[in-house]
Amino acid sequence: TELRVSDFEKIRVLGHGNGGTVHRVRHRRSAAVYALKVVRADPLLRRQAYREIDILRRASDCNHVVRLHSVITTPSGDVSFLLEHMDGGSLDALLRRRGSRPFPESALASIARQALLGLAELHSRQIVHRDIKPANLLINSVGVVKIADFGVGKVLRRSLDPCDSYVGTCAYMSPERFDPASHGGDYDPYAADVWSLGLAVLELHRGHFPLLPEGAQPDWAALMVAICLGGAIGTVAEGAASGEFREFIECCLQKESGKRWSVADLLGHPFVARADGIESERALRELVRENSVES
Numbered sequence: 001t002e003l004r005v006s007d008f009e010k011i012r013v014l015g016h017g018n019g020g021t022v023h024r025v026r027h028r029r030s031a032a033v034y035a036l037k038v039v040r041a042d043p044l045l046r047r048q049a050y051r052e053i054d055i056l057r058r059a060s061d062c063n064h065v066v067r068l069h070s071v072i073t074t075p076s077g078d079v080s081f082l083l084e085h086m087d088g089g090s091l092d093a094l095l096r097r098r099g100s101r102p103f104p105e106s107a108l109a110s111i112a113r114q115a116l117l118g119l120a121e122l123h124s125r126q127i128v129h130r131d132i133k134p135a136n137l138l139i140n141s142v143g144v145v146k147i148a149d150f151g152v153g154k155v156l157r158r159s160l161d162p163c164d165s166y167v168g169t170c171a172y173m174s175p176e177r178f179d180p181a182s183h184g185g186d187y188d189p190y191a192a193d194v195w196s197l198g199l200a201v202l203e204l205h206r207g208h209f210p211l212l213p214e215g216a217q218p219d220w221a222a223l224m225v226a227i228c229l230g231g232a233i234g235t236v237a238e239g240a241a242s243g244e245f246r247e248f249i250e251c252c253l254q255k256e257s258g259k260r261w262s263v264a265d266l267l268g269h270p271f272v273a274r275a276d277g278i279e280s281e282r283a284l285r286e287l288v289r290e291n292s293v294e295s
């Protein structure tokens with residue numbers, strides 16, 4: 001039988017996005033817990049919701065992409081996504097619950113490795129995310145990291161389908177997407193996802209958005225200046241981290257997209273390859289437990 005929204009009891013709001021609200025819900029009959037993302041009946045939002053559903057379905061067998069269980073529509077035209085509930089929330093909320101205290105490197109190694117595995121799964125299906133940032137990386141109490149929110153994701157039909165440059169959150173956009181020469185969408189969207197991931201990992205290491213002074217609003221002009229001046233970008237102060245970590249970040253944050261490492265290369269980088277060990281996975285689980293969401 002078809003699911004209805006009334007089959008679920010809303011427990012609390014997990015977050016708000018562009019498209020709508022995400023609730024933690026309990027299926028009344030089975031008591032199973034899910035995240036329910038409700039998108040309003042607005043035609044534009046609905047078109048975007050169906051694009052996101054298409055991507056989530058193509059990625060349904062990915063281990064590091066949040067799982068879509070089903071789609072529920074209402075007569076009024078609302079579209080609801082029944083998603084796997086990630087009980088640790090997003091990495092940006094986790095950072096805030098820590099009072100912006102940086103994540104330890106061991107936990108970051110596991111986060112980087114799992115997010116790269118997710119990107120590898122997506123990229124091998126010609127899917128680009130285009131909005132990788134801490135708010136779109138979710139975690140659970142087992143320590144599993146998954147990529148969420150494909151609101152501006154895209155399935156590339158040809159090997160290098162032109163991509164609109166100006167989608168996603170501008171703060172995490174790679175330099176080539178700011179480049180006037182790429183306004184027609186002439187940039188490598190896979191490499192752009194790598195930049196955003198490098199920036200997200202660096203943010204969790206620093207405790208705040210890394211390209212601008214702490215507290216500054218990441219607007220277009222400030223970002224362009226930061227990226228063009230470049231000095232401090234993509235570098236981690238010596239002594240602040242291990243050589244492996246600094247090098248890993250440098251490989252992700254190469255300003256020239258051609259020099260940036262690919263997802264496959266990065267999975268072989270010592271910083272991440274090392275994360276295969278149980279130590280970093282345990283560090284990550286502990287981090288989630290110490291800063292758990294009150295229930």
Ligand code: ADP
Pocket residue numbers: 014015016017018019020021022035037066083084085086087089090093135136138148149150151
């Ligand atoms: P939008 O596409 O509208 O921006 P998101 O999918 O990014 O919405 O969700 C917004 C927020 O809701 C996320 O940052 C996260 O905090 C929370 N959230 C989304 N999906 C889940 C989930 N499956 N489990 C737990 N929390 C979630």
